Amino acid sequence: MPPAEHFAAAPEWQWWILGYFFFGGIAGGSYALGTLLRFAGDPRDEGAARIAFIASFLALIPCPVFLTLDLGQPLRFWHMLVDTSEGGVAFKPWSPMSLGSWALLLFGLFSFVSFLAAVADVGWFRAASPIARILRGGAGLVWSAVGTVFGLFICAYTGVLLAVSNQPVWSDGGWALGGMFLASALSGSAALLLLVARSRRDVDADTANRLEAADRYFVILEALLIAIFLVTVAVAGTIGKVLGVWIVLWLVVALGLLAPFAMARWDVARRWPPVAAPLLALLGVLALRAVVIFSAQS
Amino acid sequence: MAWQEKPLGFFTDTSICIGCKACEVACKEWNELPGNAAKFTADSFDNTGQLDAQNWRHVQFIEQVPDNTGMVVTPTPIAGGQAWLMMSDVCKHCKNASCLEVCPTNALMRTEFDTVYIQNDVCNGCRNCISACPYGVIGFNEDKGIAQKCTLCYDRLQGGLQPACAKACPTESIKFGYVEDLHAVADQRLATLKAAGYQKAQLYGRDDKVYGGLNAFFLLMDKPEVYKLPNEANATLPSRNNLPGYVGGVATAVIGLVAGLLAFRNGRMNGNGANNTTTTNTR
Ligand code: SF4
Numbered sequence: 001m002p003p004a005e006h007f008a009a010a011p012e013w014q015w016w017i018l019g020y021f022f023f024g025g026i027a028g029g030s031y032a033l034g035t036l037l038r039f040a041g042d043p044r045d046e047g048a049a050r051i052a053f054i055a056s057f058l059a060l061i062p063c064p065v066f067l068t069l070d071l072g073q074p075l076r077f078w079h080m081l082v083d084t085s086e087g088g089v090a091f092k093p094w095s096p097m098s099l100g101s102w103a104l105l106l107f108g109l110f111s112f113v114s115f116l117a118a119v120a121d122v123g124w125f126r127a128a129s130p131i132a133r134i135l136r137g138g139a140g141l142v143w144s145a146v147g148t149v150f151g152l153f154i155c156a157y158t159g160v161l162l163a164v165s166n167q168p169v170w171s172d173g174g175w176a177l178g179g180m181f182l183a184s185a186l187s188g189s190a191a192l193l194l195l196v197a198r199s200r201r202d203v204d205a206d207t208a209n210r211l212e213a214a215d216r217y218f219v220i221l222e223a224l225l226i227a228i229f230l231v232t233v234a235v236a237g238t239i240g241k242v243l244g245v246w247i248v249l250w251l252v253v254a255l256g257l258l259a260p261f262a263m264a265r266w267d268v269a270r271r272w273p274p275v276a277a278p279l280l281a282l283l284g285v286l287a288l289r290a291v292v293i294f295s296a297q298s
Numbered sequence: 299m300a301w302q303e304k305p306l307g308f309f310t311d312t313s314i315c316i317g318c319k320a321c322e323v324a325c326k327e328w329n330e331l332p333g334n335a336a337k338f339t340a341d342s343f344d345n346t347g348q349l350d351a352q353n354w355r356h357v358q359f360i361e362q363v364p365d366n367t368g369m370v371v372t373p374t375p376i377a378g379g380q381a382w383l384m385m386s387d388v389c390k391h392c393k394n395a396s397c398l399e400v401c402p403t404n405a406l407m408r409t410e411f412d413t414v415y416i417q418n419d420v421c422n423g424c425r426n427c428i429s430a431c432p433y434g435v436i437g438f439n440e441d442k443g444i445a446q447k448c449t450l451c452y453d454r455l456q457g458g459l460q461p462a463c464a465k466a467c468p469t470e471s472i473k474f475g476y477v478e479d480l481h482a483v484a485d486q487r488l489a490t491l492k493a494a495g496y497q498k499a500q501l502y503g504r505d506d507k508v509y510g511g512l513n514a515f516f517l518l519m520d521k522p523e524v525y526k527l528p529n530e531a532n533a534t535l536p537s538r539n540n541l542p543g544y545v546g547g548v549a550t551a552v553i554g555l556v557a558g559l560l561a562f563r564n565g566r567m568n569g570n571g572a573n574n575t576t577t578t579n580t581r
Contacts, residue, residue, distance in 0.1 A: 004532055005523060005528055006432075006528075006532075007527065008429065008430070008432055009348070009349075009350070009435075009436070010428070011426065012425060013425065032555065032558075036558045040563050041563075042562075070424075071422050072421075072423020072424075072425070072442070072443030072445075073422045073443040074422075076420075076421075079420060079421075080402050080422070083403070085403070085404045085407060085417055085420045095400045095401065095402050096400075097424060098402035152554075152555075155547075156546075160539070160543035163542075164430075164537060164539045165400070165536050165539075166396055166429070167429050171534075171536065174539050174542050175542030178544065178547035179549060182550045182551055182554065183554060186554045210562050211561075214558045214562060216561075217557035217561055218554060218557065221553060221554060221557065
């Protein structure tokens with residue numbers, strides 16, 4: 001196959017977009033983990049599940065702000081949803097940015113309601129207790145399952161958004177980018193929950209251990225998808241763009257991937273502060289998005 | 299004379315472009331584009347650089363002359379109209395337009411003349427179209443906060459005029475008219491050039507092999523890549539990655555969810571840490 005040739009100009013998606021990709025991934029991934037903990041069915045996981053739902057919404061708050069600030073005309077942010085040209089709604093399912101705008105809106109609703117229920121349950125906002133009561137049991141499981149679909153979509157579509165372009169690297173990465181961002185969002189969210197779990201007494205110690213185990217699965221998945229992404233880009237002939245000075249960021253990505261295993265296996269790593277591995281993992285999640293976003297446009 | 303509502307476009311014959319840049323100037327004049335600050339590009343006679351929000355026409359200068367070591371850069375013969383190529387580049391007003399595909403606000407629209415147009419009052423400056431256009435045509439106007447590109451002088455067309463660049467071109471390298479008429483002109487010109495021995499001469503965007511056909515198409519004196527135009531193999535639409543992208547995402551989601559559920563359930567079933575309510579930071 002001859003190498004792909006690109007003559008497209010860079011869209012100059014920079015720091016706001018990096019911030020959105022990071023926080024959006026954490027919001028979606030945390031929501032999914034909260035749901036998984038509920039589906040696992042052990043009441044002792046409830047503390048961690050609540051933290052997951054709270055973290056999800058808190059991480060989601062900056063997302064629309066970052067996206068709006070990135071626009072050339074921030075006051076026209078609503079043009080993403082309302083078609084001011086033809087009238088009606090602006091909904092183009094084949095445009096990931098259009099689909100993502102709607103998904104963000106809907107996920108915001110799910111995340112907010114789950115957040116309210118969680119803060120009511122931990123006693124921070126008792127006025128929301130009726131919502132918490134409704135979301136206990138079957139209705140809550142259905143609610144969080146549907147919310148998880150939107151949450152995971154938020155994690156993955158950012159990769160598809162980049163791929164659905166004619167940019168070097170992004171469009172060459174094709175089908176791997178969405179999955180890669182999703183796996184990394186799950187591992188980053190598990191790291192964030194571990195970070196919080198280590199500072200709170202209402203999280204079951206065994207839940208934290210199993211979060212570590214889940215994190216290791218997610219990291220394996222992420223590493224696999226990174227490898228596939230790099231191979232795809234190499235085949236397309238644009239691997240040179242993601243290497244060079246970007247090696248530094250790849251090293252951070254690699255450290256983030258290795259950290260959970262190091263904590264589990266190496267004595268020296270066991271002497272690290274307990275927050276070291278989750279922090280490294282989160283840095284890795286950020287670095288992965290940074291290298292993909294910036295290198296293609298350099 | 300009013301233009302009929304059928305495809306209008308450009309046929310840019312690069313074989314007679316003399317690189318005068320009258321098209322660039324006329325475009326800026328009519329569209330009130332102040333242009334970018336002048337800079338030295340160290341690229342032949344080019345001081346425009348590229349198509350962008352301020353440059354809706356850009357004359358490329360492609361030097362294929364022997365370098366100073368005496369080595370011939372391109373295969374001989376370097377004559378035959380291939381030693382110093384010039385091309386007035388512009389938005390191609392593609393039949394299958396990548397920019398139109400991805401625009402989330404519908405600011406990008408197709409006009410009654412089959413041209414591709416950005417509605418200034420609808421665009422919110424997300425720049426998705428810039429990431430999609432395979433020709434690097436669209437630029438971001440920092441002052442207006444929106445994406446900008448050639449409109450094929452939509453306002454002039456509505457008044458029955460021809461676009462400013464075509465009007466100004468002294469050699470008629472830029473021809474304007476109904477696309478079907480331009481096709482006939484292009485076919486004839488190509489035949490003439492081939493008969494005169496210009497074997498590399500070719501039409502780009504005349505047929506539907508590149509983005510379903512280009513309303514602004516070209517006669518080139520060398521391969522499309524030489525003019526920074528993607529060849530047929532590389533002329534791909536962004537939407538090609540929609541399905542594989544989402545399938546990859548769904549597959550990863552399913553694997554991730556199953557793995558997560560297994561991790562969460564397994565530990566408990568093994569009875570690890572039952573009734574342990576202390577935090578892990580006690581280790
Ligand atoms: S050349 Fe680029 S900007 Fe012009 S219609 Fe085609 S994709 Fe859109």
